[in-house]
Amino acid sequence: MIEIKDITKSYGEGDAAFQALKGVTFTIEDGEFVAIMGPSGSGKSTLMHILGCLDTPTSGTYLLDGKDVSTFDDERLADIRKDKIGFVFQSFNLLPRTSVLRNVMLPLVYAGVGEKEREERATKALHAAGLTELHFQHKSNQISGGQIQRVAIARALVNDPTLILADEPTGNLDTKTGEIVLGTFQKLNKEHGRTVILITHEHDVAAHAERIITLRDGLIVSDSKKHARKHARHVHD
Amino acid sequence: MKMSDTLHETYSALSANKVRSGLTILGIVIGISSVIAMVSIGTGASDRISSSIESLGSNLIQITPGAQRTQGFGASGGRGGAKTLTNDDAGAIATQVGNVQAVDSQVSGRYQITAKGTNTNTSVQGVTSAYPQIRNLEIAEGSFISDSQNDSAAKVAVLGPTTRDDLFGIDATGVVGQSIRIKGLEFKVIGISVAKGGSGFMNQDDMIYIPVKSAQRYFSGDQYLTTIAVQATSQGVMTQVQQDITDLLLARHKISDSTQADFSVLNQNDILGAASSVTTTLTYLLAAIGGISLLVGGIGIMNMMLTTVTERTKEIGLRKAIGAKRKDISTQFLAEAIALTMIGGVVGIALGWAISLAVNLTGLVTTSVSPVSVVIAFGVSALTGIIFGWYPARKAAAMNPIDALRYE
Known part of the structure; x- marks a missing residue:
């Protein structure tokens, strides 16, 4: 569970200071599929960095599974990222010249998991993300953009995280491929009960989530639960 | 990880x-x-x-002439070229300095050598019978110069192996007993030395040894020496022997200030060091x-x-x-x-x-x-x-x- 209370984030000092987040509060239960929306400059990237434990807030508290991570130092944040968070970025998700399987196993490498278990868990995660053994040994530059994002999703899954955080995961994809990737998120959320937070500036993409939090100028302007969410078809390929 | x-x-x-x-x-x-x-x-x-350096001889002390002093403002002679050491100096060292194993008086020169139709130019060393012991020289064939041959200034020569090859050819046999001419004077070959494997200026294989008195009589024409080589009885006494020789020669040459010495005494250890x-x-x-x-x-x-x-x-x-x-x-x-x-x-x-x-x-x-x-x-x-x-x-x-x- 994620509980955010009065989070602010400022950059710079004095007159040049810029407040990216001006007091944001919300709670996300386990198993939710939330989209965080807003135009550029709304503070959504800053919020995503804080949610992903890549950065700490200037003030406010962030409870992740009951633990206040807002005051953690670099090394402890790295531990939290390793154990509780799976990232899917817009681009540069995979290590170049490295096989799909090795990419997915990477978080487990840093977690010190043994070689055999790594491979089992990576295989499971790749299957869950809709990829077959056919692709496992391909290098990351030999697969399509849609496949790259799904490998990234598999990697985000592999350490069994509390939260999957996706930052504009469809930003570099065409609409059709983007749909497939969003479908994968929906499937993981629905069938595997994964908590997914999707950061986007597109309405169409946000519409795939159950709940949309909209940010503007560092504040929440709306937090709506949708009942009829847009369904994307998850397909295997 | x-x-x-x-x-x-x-x-x-x-x-x-x-x-x-x-x-x-x-x-x-x-x-x-x-x-x-x-x-x-x-x-x-x-x-x-x-x-x-060690192959030159062990526990070796070498005395060479220094620059000859001139009175007033005259030009001083080149170091080493001076004529200050005599046979008597060598004799005095042998009899008056303790812990001395052997003393060899030397006169060296470079002359044209000829033998049956061949000729070469090489170093001719006038030495005494003590030379082989002091310089670790061994004889391969024949014998080395004896004291009596030296005393009588006999015209005999011992050839280095390279010189023998140059004069008689590599495959030559029976060289001992043949004659060579040094500066036109006939010398009889009495021995050949064993190769030591030197090279360059001090190639000990390319050399002719003759009695020192013959060298003085026939070539240099005076009683002076170019080197006195002294072998000390052991490594430990070398510094003492070096000092004794210096004192003796200063006294013999009537020089009171050691900085004015007309000779120099070199200890092999100094050279090595x-x-x-x-x-x-x-x-x-x-x-x-x-x-x-x-x-x-x-x-x-x-x-x-x-x-x-x-x-x-x-x-x-x-x-x-x-x-x-x-x-x-x-x-x-x-x-x-x-x-x-x-x-x-x-x-x-x-x-x-x-x-x-x-x-x-x-x-x-x-x-x-x-x-x-x-x-x-x-x-x-x-x-x-x-x-x-x-x-x-x-x-x-x-x-x-x-x-x-x-x-x-």
């Missing part, structure tokens, strides 16, 4: 950029191999110089040249690693986002730098060894690669990796994952 994973990452990172890695390694290879080769050559040269200090300096100099190229190689490593870190900024950000700690990142980059230098070190040692062997084959210097220098070279190469990889690795580890991911 496990060791095997670190190695896996290192291998894939280095093999991703083979040309660049190869060139960087080459820098280290050149550095390490030059250290190994140069030190081995330096050591070899130093050994060679010491052994050739001077030569070895020269060769030690030479070895250091060679090692320093190698060290500088190693330093340049190390800077090459650092340069490559800094470029790599910048190029892989996004990768570092990604690794950090998925849970890599500072230590994981710094270990990875440090491992790459150390791998580069270790590979360079191994190849460099092999190459340095090969160079050293090749130099050996030329026969100029007998080189030897000591295990210690190999161990040091290997340690230095690993250390180079750590030193020059440390800063780039730390830079990589300190990257903020957000900035790293956003880096364009």
